[in-house]
Amino acid sequence: MRIKSLILSAMTIVAMSLYPAIYSSAEESEEETELVVEDTIILYEDFDNYDVGKWVAFGGGKIFLDNTVSHSGDQSLKITDRSNSYEGPSLSCDNLLSPGEAYMFNGWVYHESDNVEKISWTAKLRDEFGASSFVQLASADIEPGTWTNLANSVQIPEEAVECMIYFEC
Numbered sequence: 001m002r003i004k005s006l007i008l009s010a011m012t013i014v015a016m017s018l019y020p021a022i023y024s025s026a027e028e029s030e031e032e033t034e035l036v037v038e039d040t041i042i043l044y045e046d047f048d049n050y051d052v053g054k055w056v057a058f059g060g061g062k063i064f065l066d067n068t069v070s071h072s073g074d075q076s077l078k079i080t081d082r083s084n085s086y087e088g089p090s091l092s093c094d095n096l097l098s099p100g101e102a103y104m105f106n107g108w109v110y111h112e113s114d115n116v117e118k119i120s121w122t123a124k125l126r127d128e129f130g131a132s133s134f135v136q137l138a139s140a141d142i143e144p145g146t147w148t149n150l151a152n153s154v155q156i157p158e159e160a161v162e163c164m165i166y167f168e169c
């Protein structure tokens with residue numbers, strides 16, 4: 001069976017680190033420590049630099065830049081010739097994501113199926129013993145031909161030593 005194409009226009013991964021901030025109160029000479037969230041963009045891809053980068057087709061299909069539809073800029077990453085729902089754009093995040101840390105995942109997706117399809121953004125993890133596990137990062141039921149934002153914050157499990165993210169539909 002041939003499955004219709006899946007398109008990604010842009011995506012961001014933001015690290016949400018907690019760090020202690022020390023405040024001095026003016027009235028009393030006391031210092032207070034409070035945990036503050038610091039957001040750092042660790043990956044931004046919009047494909048508008050005309051570069052597929054390190055994105056590959058997971059499992060099967062053809063991956064390439066496409067300028068027929070885009071949510072931002074004029075380029076998107078498109079995967080066609082898919083035979084299985086999990087065959088989507090994928091990226092290794094081994095040196096990007098740290099086990100135990102929380103990240104905000106945000107991406108704009110689109111599909112060319114004839115029906116409403118669930119698009120899921122998934123992380124495939126591997127532990128030190130080689131066992132694979134999957135964590136759903138975000139998902140939505142999406143009308144054909146409609147740009148949809150997938151966004152969620154997820155903590156990467158402590159035991160993960162390898163991580164790959166991919167989109168499926």
Ligand SMILES: [Ca+2]
Pocket residue numbers: 009010046047048070071072073074075076
């Ligand atoms: Ca784009």
